[in-house]
Amino acid sequence: MEITTITPENRSVINGFLMKHWYSTDMAVCGEKIDMTRLEGLAVFSQGEITALLTYRIKPDHICEIISLDSLIENQGTATKLLQKVFDIARTCSCKAVKVMTTNDNLKAIGFYQKRGFDMIKLHYNSVENSRKIKPEIPFLGEYGIPLRHELEFVYDLKNPK
Numbered sequence: 681m682e683i684t685t686i687t688p689e690n691r692s693v694i695n696g697f698l699m700k701h702w703y704s705t706d707m708a709v710c711g712e713k714i715d716m717t718r719l720e721g722l723a724v725f726s727q728g729e730i731t732a733l734l735t736y737r738i739k740p741d742h743i744c745e746i747i748s749l750d751s752l753i754e755n756q757g758t759a760t761k762l763l764q765k766v767f768d769i770a771r772t773c774s775c776k777a778v779k780v781m782t783t784n785d786n787l788k789a790i791g792f793y794q795k796r797g798f799d800m801i802k803l804h805y806n807s808v809e810n811s812r813k814i815k816p817e818i819p820f821l822g823e824y825g826i827p828l829r830h831e832l833e834f835v836y837d838l839k840n841p842k
């Protein structure tokens with residue numbers, strides 16, 4: 681499996697993928713609107729099509745924040761490999777931690793991140809309500825028919841990995 685970085689050449693294909701999977705190229709995180717067309721990222725292509733994508737940004741406080749992670753061909757270790765790659769990038773950029781948010785309905789992601797050394801550090805209670813104000817496309821019912829209401833914050837400590 682080959683991991684490619686986002687480049688000006690593949691950016692429009694990446695934007696099309698984001699549009700399809702996140703309703704728009706804007707991501708709402710705790711009420712903040714993030715333009716994903718400006719993010720760095722890692723993609724996996726198969727026969728010219730994107731099969732997995734991770735986007736991230738590195739913040740001035742030396743936190744690498746994953747903004748989106750999608751793997752279309754699941755249970756083959758693809759997302760784990762993308763995570764490992766972003767950990768390497770974050771270390772190279774002298775980051776102290778990698779942060780990611782997921783919503784309360786996303787039971788698979790909640791398990792996935794914890795099994796890979798992320799710690800659940802914060803519940804952003806009712807934060808999806810604020811996010812919905814800037815991204816009305818966010819549905820009210822999430823995965824497994826669970827009401828989509830809160831965001832959970834996970835952190836991977838790069839200095840003291842679990």
Ligand SMILES: CC(C)(COP(=O)(O)OP(=O)(O)OC[C@H]1O[C@@H](n2cnc3c(N)ncnc32)[C@H](O)[C@@H]1OP(=O)(O)O)[C@@H](O)C(=O)NCCC(=O)NCCS
Binds near residue numbers: 749751758761
């Ligand atoms: C959550 C998500 C990113 C996981 O992607 P994935 O590519 O399936 O992840 P992996 O394959 O690395 O790991 C998933 C499972 O497959 C298992 N697996 C890995 N390689 C395997 C193999 N060769 N054979 C069988 N199982 C395997 C892993 O052990 C893992 O199980 P575990 O979490 O119980 O340990 C994916 O389900 C997804 O895109 N969901 C929708 C979007 C989303 O919710 N994103 C996260 C929030 S931002």
